[in-house]
Amino acid sequence: MTAEPQTTEQRPLVLGLAEREVRRQGPLAWVVAFARQSPLNVLALLLILLFLFLVAFGSALAPHDPVKPNIQVKLHPPSSTYWFGTDELGRDILSRVMSGAKYSLGIAFIILSIALVVGVLVGALAGYLGGLVDEVLMRITDLFLAFPALILAMAIAATLGRNLQNVVIALTAVYWPWYARLVRGQVLAIKEREFVEAARAVGATPERVMLRHILPNTMAPVIVQLTIDVGYAVLATAGLSFLGLGAQPPLPEWGTMIAGARTFFREAWWYISFPGLALTLTVVGFNLLGDGLRDYFDPRSRRH
Amino acid sequence: MAERYPERYLTLLLKARAGQLTRRQVLSWGLRLGLSTPAIMSLLAACAQPERGAAPTPTSVPAAGASPAPGATPTGERRLSENRDFVILFSGGVPDLDPQSAYDNQASALFLSCYEMLIRLKGESTFDYEPMLAREWSHNDELTEFTFKLAPNAKFHDGTPCDADAVKASFVRFRRMERGPYNVISRFVDNPEEQIQAVDSTTLVFKTPKPEPLFLAAIASEYGPLVVSPAAMEQHKTADDPYAHEWFAQNIVGTGPYRVVEALPQERFVFERFPDYHSEPPFFDRIIARVVVEDATRRQLMESGEAHGCAYFNAEDLVAMKQNPALQVIDYETTQVNWIRMNYHKLNTKARQGFAYAWPYQEVLDKVLLGYGKMINGPIPDTVIGYDPSIPTYTTDLDKAKQLLTEAGVKAGDSFTFMYASGSADTAAMAQLFQANLAQIGITLELQQVDRAALIQLNYGDAPPEERPHFTAGGWWPDYNDSWNQMYPNFHSNSVGSKGSNSSFYQNPEVDKLMDQLQVAKSGDEIRELTGKIVKIMTWDDPAAIFFGQITRATVLAKDIRGFIPNGIYIASYNFHQMWREAT
Known part of the structure; x- marks a missing residue:
């Protein structure tokens, strides 16, 4: 018998611990405990709060119209009127960055929500039912995983047409297989455990076993993966828009803004810098959160 | 005792080299670097642009500026440079290299290095001509008969002679193939076998059924009436492709001052001087055309001196490049x-x-x-x-x-x-x-x-x-x-x-x-x-x-390039045979 901890099997228990703590302390206290674990966790939470705030209120609070050109002030450097300067059509870059959060980040949330639902459903069915169902579902999953992710997304987006809805479809097609694989692995490990056997023994239906006993215990790695993927999804959305496959002008999506700015970066550094900074901070924020959560759920690195 | 900063960085570097940095450490240091970069950039930009109060948006038609007039030399004498490469930039690839098929501005700019018309527009004029493959030309008073006297020593790059029969065969191909710019010839020549006559080895006559005051102008077009090797056509034609278009779309056999040595249609073209060229040899040993899709990259290549000519810039870049003393922006x-x-x-x-x-x-x-x-x-x-x-x-x-x-x-x-x-x-x-x-x-x-x-x-x-x-x-x-x-x-x-x-x-x-x-x-x-x-x-x-x-x-050239003459019809093209570089 090995003395090494079996991390795959411990995670459900760890999440159980976290859930118990959340229930015992309340969500706010849990957030405080999480924040106290590392200063980077504080930074991650602040960044994410800032961008979530912009998703909700960015458009309403923008000081200028983010879409309407005012070409008389084109490529105006940062000033007291235009804090982040203006673009080649005289639009306020601060207003566009603020309004753009709901496209760049909002689209990422939608993509991952759909990918999560599809991936969890496929992974859970494959893992729990096994046999032929597992084989068929996993080969379909392999089919999607066989292509390089961004190339597949570009191909889908280019085929369907250039707009944000098709970016959602393209990136969802890229992300769901990862969740299916992850959840299947978790389900395979958990379904043989004693508490699941016990549930079956007392007559729980397969649906109840799955929904009440297995799925909740697969969520820890999924949540960690989800937080890290938000950053990548934002980047991928911006990447497709940068290539002209996503948001179309005049939508102030960050990738579209960076694409438009690359021609002017020699004369107007502010144009490319601020949407780029927003993108960077969003990705870093979610990556730090993902790392923080992983450490928090991992008893080996958790501080008490 | 607290760890001193240099030691901390050294430890960090050693860990990075050994692959021992955690993801969290990478993110943490990456974040610090990322956050500090815009601040540093802002400071540098602020120092570099003290007068950046308003956007640079002149509203008047741009003047030729301080750059020398086209073709002029500032010193009045020709001090020839030892650097005999001329690198030009295109904004996209040139997939069709057949000059009697391609109806594309970048293709025609390329063709003027390796193919020739009978005559070409002279200087900046759109109705005066100068010799190219034809040394002399004339027409009757009714403007129904046009005679061209060809260079007696003209050869194609494949070594075959370019005589009147060859030129006629090339025009027959242009008219009969009916691709791309063929309206340039079909307006005047409906039956090329009859209307074009090779009187002797250097004399070619075009006959038109009615007066054609614009015939010479059309013959001087850079779209279509360029002469290709009929020997190469005969060698490479097939039953499905009697004019060897597929072959000419990927190969170049003309009579121009340069012959192709490398043709990668989506990347670059390299031409070297054709030793058997029928007229005065050009200054440049090599013409290199690079395909660079990004505006910003083309500008960077021009400003760094890696490229010497480009006709594809947006207005904002042109205005900015006029301030660069290493470049000349020639508006026309x-x-x-x-x-x-x-x-x-x-x-x-x-x-x-x-x-x-x-x-x-x-x-x-x-x-x-x-x-x-x-x-x-x-x-x-x-x-x-x-x-x-x-x-x-x-x-x-x-x-x-x-x-x-x-x-x-x-x-x-x-x-x-x-x-x-x-x-x-x-x-x-x-x-x-x-x-x-x-x-x-x-x-x-x-x-x-x-x-x-x-x-x-x-x-x-x-x-x-x-x-x-x-x-x-x-x-x-x-x-x-x-x-x-x-x-x-x-x-x-x-x-x-x-x-x-x-x-x-x-x-x-x-x-x-x-x-x-x-x-x-x-x-x-x-x-x-x-x-x-x-x-x-x-x-x-x-x-x-x-x-x-x-x-x-506007065409942007390196400061030391001389002899360029823009023409309102030959837009974005170069008169390669007249251009040279001044020693600096």
Whole structure:
């Protein structure tokens, strides 16, 4: 018998611990405990709060119209009127960055929500039912995983047409297989455990076993993966828009803004810098959160 | 004792080299670096641009500036440089290398290094000529017989002689193959076997059934009448491809001063001097053409001195590059008119008139083109024969636009599509200004950026008008100085879809009739009268497009390049055989 901890099997228990703590302390206290674990966790939470705030209120609070050109002030450097300067059509870059959060980040949330639902459903069915169902579902999953992710997304987006809805479809097609694989692995490990056997023994239906006993215990790695993927999804959305496959002008999506700015970066550094900074901070924020959560759920690195 | 900073960095570096950094450490340090970079950039930018109070947006037509006049040497003497490579930049690939098929500006610029016409336009003129493959030329008083005396020692790059029979065979191929720019010859020569005669080895005669005052102008076009090797055609033709087009699309065998040594159509072309060239050898040993898609990269290559010539820059870059003492930006008037094609089948007359009033004319000319364009009243620029100054121009009037669009049946909330090639910052800006104007009157304009090849394929392919967007961005200049040649491929009903360049399917019987009369017009007055009638219909009565500007172009050269002469017909091309580099 090995003395090494079996991390795959411990995670459900760890999440159980976290859930118990959340229930015992309340969500706010849990957030405080999480924040106290590392200063980077504080930074991650602040960044994410800032961008979530912009998703909700960015458009309403923008000081200028983010879409309407005012070409008389084109490529105006940062000033007291235009804090982040203006673009080649005289639009306020601060207003566009603020309004753009709901496209760049909002689209990422939608993509991952759909990918999560599809991936969890496929992974859970494959893992729990096994046999032929597992084989068929996993080969379909392999089919999607066989292509390089961004190339597949570009191909889908280019085929369907250039707009944000098709970016959602393209990136969802890229992300769901990862969740299916992850959840299947978790389900395979958990379904043989004693508490699941016990549930079956007392007559729980397969649906109840799955929904009440297995799925909740697969969520820890999924949540960690989800937080890290938000950053990548934002980047991928911006990447497709940068290539002209996503948001179309005049939508102030960050990738579209960076694409438009690359021609002017020699004369107007502010144009490319601020949407780029927003993108960077969003990705870093979610990556730090993902790392923080992983450490928090991992008893080996958790501080008490 | 606290760890000292240098030791901390050393530890960090050692860990990084050993691959022992955790993801969290990488993120943490990456974040610090990322956050500090914009701050440093801001400080550097602030130091470098003390006078950056307002955007650099001159509104007047740009002047030639301090750079030497085209072809002039500042010192008055020729101190030749030892560097004999000339590197030029293109914004896209050149997939078709057949000069009698490609109808593409970048291809024609390339061809002038390796292929030759019989004659070429002289200097900046559009009606004076100078020798190319022909040493002399003449015509009879009736303008029905044109005689060319060829260079006796001319050879193709494959070593075969370029005599009168070879030139005739090349013109027969051009006319019979009926590809791309063949209207340049078909207007004058319907039966090339009969109408073109090789009198002796160096004398070639073209006979036309009626007077053709524009024949020499057409023969000097850089689109089509370039001479290819008939021996190579014979060697590589097949039953399915009797003119060896597939072979010529990938290979070059001409008589020009340079022969190709490397041709990678999407990357680069390398030419070296042809030792058996029939005339004075050119200065440059090698011409290297590189395909660089990104505007910013082309500019960087010019500013770093890695490239020596480029004719593809947006107005903003041109204005900025004029401040660079290592470069010369040579502006010149052209025969180019830019327009927005309107889908004739999807938009009725009143709608097209309404949209024409909604275009932001002055904003585009002043703030987007930065003076690299001026108002124009139709498809014929003031530099082309037939221009009629009495036809008024549109001005932006959104009330009038709304009224006409309402009469046309367009309702608030209706959506239209505008397609343009990605990569052009100028076009993207214009499209968004147009979109904003239409939004003010409640109309949605959906912008569709597509890559250049896709736009060309749609424009000149077989897609029916119903599958085409409402608006497409474009522009045109004639193959030679003639109003018919500017309008026929774009607006005659015989030229719709893949039959020409009439991608908006403009089909007006009255315009067709007048164009057919214009094709055989005998005098300048008749040309002007007919052209004026056509332009009035296409601009006002039954608009074909939104004609928003006559374009001023610029070629950017390294400071030490001499001998370049721009020409309003040979737009974005180079007179390689006359250019040289001054020793500095």
